[in-house]
Amino acid sequence: MPRVAGQIDHKKREAILDAALALFSERGVTVSMEEIARRAGVSKQTLYNRFASKVELARALAGRRADDITAPLRTDGAPVAILTALALTLLEKLLRTDRGEGLRGVALMSPAAPEIALAIYDGGPRESLRRLSEWLVLQDRKGVLTIPDPDSAAEMFTGMVLGHSHLRAMLGVPHPPIALEARAAEAARRFVTAFAP
The missing domain is CATH 1.10.357.10 (Tetracycline Repressor, domain 2)
Structure with a gap:
């Protein structure tokens, strides 16, 4: 079922946060937003729609x-x-x-x-x-x-x-x-x- 416009997908948000936490722990702040998106299984656009920066x-x-x-x-x-x-x-x-x-x-x-x-x-x-x-x-x-x-x-x-x-x-x-x-x-x-x- 498609999401309603403006609706937040909490699973994607949590996946992004989990990926960021893991990568920050592994490599510090040198990790790129692209790597975080990849680890979270989301597009860069999805990541930037939710979090504009590290x-x-x-x-x-x-x-x-x-x-x-x-x-x-x-x-x-x-x-x-x-x-x-x-x-x-x-x-x-x-x-x-x-x-x-x-x-x-x-x-x-x-x-x-x-x-x-x-x-x-x-x-x-x-x-x-x-x-x-x-x-x-x-x-x-x-x-x-x-x-x-x-x-x-x-x-x-x-x-x-x-x-x-x-x-x-x-x-x-x-x-x-x-x-x-x-x-x-x-x-x-x-x-x-x-x-x-």
């Missing part, structure tokens, strides 16, 4: 990751449960899913492609912090938590969760054994206790 592709990849990480914020429940789920997602993405390859890749290509590094930061980590900050504002309005500076609190929470894990991952240094579930729960509990009304 900067846009990088921002979309980071946004997809931010959507995954912040999914717990779109659920109902007690703040400690939601923050535990968010913390666990952060830790799993970093330590189980890609084991820091993404961070190392961004760090290595940042000097050569600062515009792509900025797009990744804006679309991913900064967007995740913004969403957490908005969620904290809602908790403050409900009287469940008292958050005088939601932006700082959002950064504080992610720092509590990650500790030096992101630095180890970026540098390729082995991680000490971490009980991810216990660490996520403890960070959430301590945060909620610190900002209790």
Whole structure:
């Protein structure tokens, strides 16, 4: 069945993003848009219709990751449960899913492609912090938590969760054994206790 004009083919979009992620991981930013289109099984025109540049592709990849990480914020429940789920997602993405390859890749290509590094930061980590900050504002309005500076609190929470894990991952240094579930729960509990009304 043909698509309606203007309708987005989500399968093609995901295929493009998957191909870009794989090729960026394999070869960095030197990969061409033509190679990304070929790996995704789409025409160059289809690729450019969706993403005009590698900067846009990088921002979309980071946004997809931010959507995954912040999914717990779109659920109902007690703040400690939601923050535990968010913390666990952060830790799993970093330590189980890609084991820091993404961070190392961004760090290595940042000097050569600062515009792509900025797009990744804006679309991913900064967007995740913004969403957490908005969620904290809602908790403050409900009287469940008292958050005088939601932006700082959002950064504080992610720092509590990650500790030096992101630095180890970026540098390729082995991680000490971490009980991810216990660490996520403890960070959430301590945060909620610190900002209790």
